[in-house]
Amino acid sequence: xxxxxxxxxxxxGFSGYQVQPNGRTVQEEVERxxxxxxxxxxxxxxxxxxxxxxxxxxxxxxxxxTALSIPPSGWGKALNSQLPGDIRVMGVEExxxxxxxxxxxxxxxxxxxxxxxxxxLPFERHLLSHIPGKQPDIDRMRExxxxxxxxxxxxxxxxxxxxxxxxxxxxxxxxxxxxxxxLHLVITGNGxxxxxxxxxxxxxWEVGIGKRGPDEMSxxxxxxxxxxAGKTAPPQGLYLEKxxxxxx
Amino acid sequence: xxxxxxxxxxxxGFSGYQVQPNGRTVQEEVERxxxxxxxxxxxxxxxxxxxxxxxxxxxxxxxxxTALSIPPSGWGKALNSQLPGDIRVMGVEExxxxxxxxxxxxxxxxxxxxxxxxxxLPFERHLLSHIPGKQPDIDRMRExxxxxxxxxxxxxxxxxxxxxxxxxxxxxxxxxxxxxxxLHLVITGNGxxxxxxxxxxxxxWEVGIGKRGPDEMSxxxxxxxxxxAGKTAPPQGLYLEKxxxxxx
Numbered sequence: 309x310x311x312x313x314x315x316x317x318x319x320x321g322f323s324g325y326q327v328q329p330n331g332r333t334v335q336e337e338v339e340r341x342x343x344x345x346x347x348x349x350x351x352x353x354x355x356x357x358x359x360x361x362x363x364x365x366x367x368x369x370x371x372x373x374t375a376l377s378i379p380p381s382g383w384g385k386a387l388n389s390q391l392p393g394d395i396r397v398m399g400v401e402e403x404x405x406x407x408x409x410x411x412x413x414x415x416x417x418x419x420x421x422x423x424x425x426x427x428x429l430p431f432e433r434h435l436l437s438h439i440p441g442k443q444p445d446i447d448r449m450r451e452x453x454x455x456x457x458x459x460x461x462x463x464x465x466x467x468x469x470x471x472x473x474x475x476x477x478x479x480x481x482x483x484x485x486x487x488x489x490x491l492h493l494v495i496t497g498n499g500x501x502x503x504x505x506x507x508x509x510x511x512x513w514e515v516g517i518g519k520r521g522p523d524e525m526s527x528x529x530x531x532x533x534x535x536x537a538g539k540t541a542p543p544q545g546l547y548l549e550k551x552x553x554x555x556x
Numbered sequence: 557x558x559x560x561x562x563x564x565x566x567x568x569g570f571s572g573y574q575v576q577p578n579g580r581t582v583q584e585e586v587e588r589x590x591x592x593x594x595x596x597x598x599x600x601x602x603x604x605x606x607x608x609x610x611x612x613x614x615x616x617x618x619x620x621x622t623a624l625s626i627p628p629s630g631w632g633k634a635l636n637s638q639l640p641g642d643i644r645v646m647g648v649e650e651x652x653x654x655x656x657x658x659x660x661x662x663x664x665x666x667x668x669x670x671x672x673x674x675x676x677l678p679f680e681r682h683l684l685s686h687i688p689g690k691q692p693d694i695d696r697m698r699e700x701x702x703x704x705x706x707x708x709x710x711x712x713x714x715x716x717x718x719x720x721x722x723x724x725x726x727x728x729x730x731x732x733x734x735x736x737x738x739l740h741l742v743i744t745g746n747g748x749x750x751x752x753x754x755x756x757x758x759x760x761w762e763v764g765i766g767k768r769g770p771d772e773m774s775x776x777x778x779x780x781x782x783x784x785a786g787k788t789a790p791p792q793g794l795y796l797e798k799x800x801x802x803x804x
Contacts, residue, residue, distance in 0.1 A: 318678040366677065384675070393681045427632070429614065430566040431683055433641045 311383060312371050312403040318394040319364040320434035320544065326358045334359075334368075334395060341390045342372060354409045356416065356551040360503075362543035364435070366419075367398070369551040371409040407553075415480060415552040416500060420493040420509040421545045436490065437509075437545030444516025446484055446491065452515040453482040455525035456495070456508065463532040465508050466501035467540075475501060475532070480556055484512070494549070503540055511538030559631060560619050560651040566642040567612040568682035568792065574606045582607075582616075582643060589638045590620060602657045604664065604799040608751075610791035612683070614667075615646070617799040619657040655801075663728060663800040664748060668741040668757040669793045684738065685757075685793030692764025694732055694739065700763040701730040703773035704743075704756065711780040713756050714749035715788075723749060723780070728804055732760070742797070751788055759786030 315338070323331025327339075335353060342351035353372045359365055378386060383400040391397065423436040424443060432438075456479045463475040479497040486492075493509050511528065514520045520538070528536045563586070571579025575587075583601060590599035601620045607613055626634060631648040639645065671684040672691060680686075704727045711723040727745040734740075741757050759776065762768045768786070776784045 316677050318681075364679065388675065394678045396675055396678045398675055427636065427644055427646055429564050429646075430642045430644045431612065433566075435679055 309375070309377075310371055310373050310403050310405050310407055311380070312369060312401050312407060312409065313383065313387075313397050314399040315365065315368050315370060316396050316398050317365050317368065318434070319359060319362050321394050322361065324359060324361045324363070325355060325365075325368070331361075334365075337392055337395055338370065338387075341387060342374075344390070345386060346374065346376060356409050356413050356548075357500075359546075359548055360543055362434070363546045363548070364544075365548040367550045368548050369409050369553075371403065371407060409551075412553050413499070413551055414555050415496055415498055416548065417494065417496040417550040417552075418500065418505045419547045419549045420495075420505060420541065421547065422491045422509075422513070424489045424491055434544050437542050439513060442517040444491065444513060445518070446486060446516065448518075448522045449493075449512045449516040450484045451522035452512055452520075452525045453484060453493070455529065456482050460529050461532055462501055462504055462529070464528050464534055464537045465504045465511070466534065467503040467507075468534045470502050472501070477501065477504075506541045506543065506546060507534075507537050507539075509541035509545065513541065514538040557623070557625075558619055558621050558651050558653050558655055559628070560617060560649050560655060560657065561631065561635075561645050562647040563613065563616050563618060564644050564646050565613050565616065566682070567607060567610050569642050570609065572607060572609045572611070573603060573613075573616070579609075582613075585640060585643055586618065586635075589635060590622075592638070593634065594622065594624060604657050604661050604796075605748075607794075607796055608791055610682070611794045611796070612792075613796040615798045616796050617657050617801075619651065619655060657799075660801050661747070661799055662803055663744055663746055664796065665742065665744040665798040665800075666748065666753045667795045667797045668743075668753060668789065669795065670739045670757075670761070672737045672739055682792050685790050687761060690765040692739065692761060693766070694734060694764065696766075696770045697741075697760045697764040698732045699770035700760055700768075700773045701732060701741075703777065704730050708777050709780055710749055710752055710777070712776050712782055712785045713752045713759070714782065715751040715755075716782045718750050720749070725749065725752075754789045754791065754794060755782075755785050755787075757789035757793065761789065762786040 317334050322334050325334045327333050327335045338353050353370045356369045380400045384397045387397045421436050423438050428438045459478040461475045462477050477499050481496045483494040515522050565582050570582050573582045575581050575583045586601050601618045604617045628648045632645045635645045669684050671686050676686045707726040709723045710725050725747050729744045731742040
């Protein structure tokens with residue numbers, strides 16, 4: 309039986325999603341609990357994609373196979389009772405045997421959160437990005453963001469040390485939203501390159517504070533050169549919000 | 557020169573406010589930084605009162621004396637650059653030499669926060685209280701809360717193991733507020749007994765879920781008996797919000 313689960317995690321205590329030799333990871337914590345439930349038979353999980361150290365997830369999606377006859381509603385309770393508090397299973401469903409959490413992704417939504425407070429409250433230090441200095445002009449950021457929508461080669465917004473060949477992705481929607489003293493970038497696309505959302509966030513911030521013009525975005529995209537875009541924004545502001553498996 | 561500072565801290569990493577032999581405390585972290593700034597001369601801080609393990613502060617107030625000639629605006633930056641991220645200095649002012657952060661308190665406001673989510677997001681696990689089971693009836697809680705306002709002997713809402721003699725306190729205002737899936741109890745009084753807010757929160761919750769009647773509150777107060785009140789609510793929902801030094 310193949311199970312699809314939506315999981316949320318606080319990335320601040322993890323060396324990212326994917327298992328690695330050093331450091332605690334989300335994948336290893338979930339696999340440990342599933343393997344224990346499965347009487348010690350190793351159970352592999354597959355996610356929609358990785359997230360980096362310090363990056364959070366509200367709606368990461370994973371799948372795994374199991375011979376245990378637990379109804380979907382029981383899986384959530386069983387897993388949450390054994391998982392550490394910084395990972396929660398938000399929902400579970402049984403899916404067809406050929407569902408694949410990574411290959412079947414149609415779109416993903418990421419949210420990047422900044423606080424505009426001068427001195428942010430300590431509760432937010434791992435959950436929001438705080439850039440001291442000038443306050444951004446949100447209209448400028450919105451204007452710049454429109455250039456991202458559509459199908460583009462996003463090499464300028466990809467970490468330089470990557471082995472991938474195809475940098476073309478489609479961005480369906482970008483929104484800049486203000487909630488009190490928080491500013492959110494909400495971006496939906498058919499896929500994202502390594503560090504792409506954080507480089508977009510960093511570049512839009514530079515437009516906001518007047519370091520770049522809103523009209524520069526198209527030229528940055530066209531350059532296909534990482535050095536033309538802005539700084540990579542810090543990980544603690546980034547949330548994998550939702551993964552979609554239906555066509556848009 | 558006497559300095560008054562407002563500090564905020566995330567209580568989840570502390571064994572409470574007050575210095576103690578085992579465990580990291582807010583007081584010891586602040587005193588360590590001040591003592592270092594003061595060329596190794598030990599600098600004592602005095603707070604408006606203690607907070608327990610896991611309890612947070614948005615607006616704790618402290619005072620300390622110093623011979624350093626740093627302007628108030630410089631103190632905040634200097635302290636925040638050296639303090640750990642879970643303590644922030646939110647404001648600093650110079651006060652008269654006889655100001656006392658504890659003795660001069662006229663009122664305090666505490667906020668107790670519950671999440672009403674079925675499965676709370678992991679980001680909130682140290683910042684909100686989550687009581688699985690029935691959803692509370694907010695109108696019942698509001699009705700019960702009105703009995704608390706005024707001058708009362710609050711022995712029923714005091715931890716049993718206390719050495720104090722005078723249990724009379726005045727509650728100026730109690731509010732129950734809903735924000736999305738959060739429920740907040742906001743309570744202002746001239747002083748609070750040990751665990752008083754958490755016992756009030758636990759008792760109001762029991763009223764909310766129908767375990768007690770809203771009209772029982774007056775009898776619980778009159779009994780002057782801890783065993784008549786409800787369970788002590790967990791610490792992670794509690795915030796010392798504001799300390800007032802002017803008469804109400």
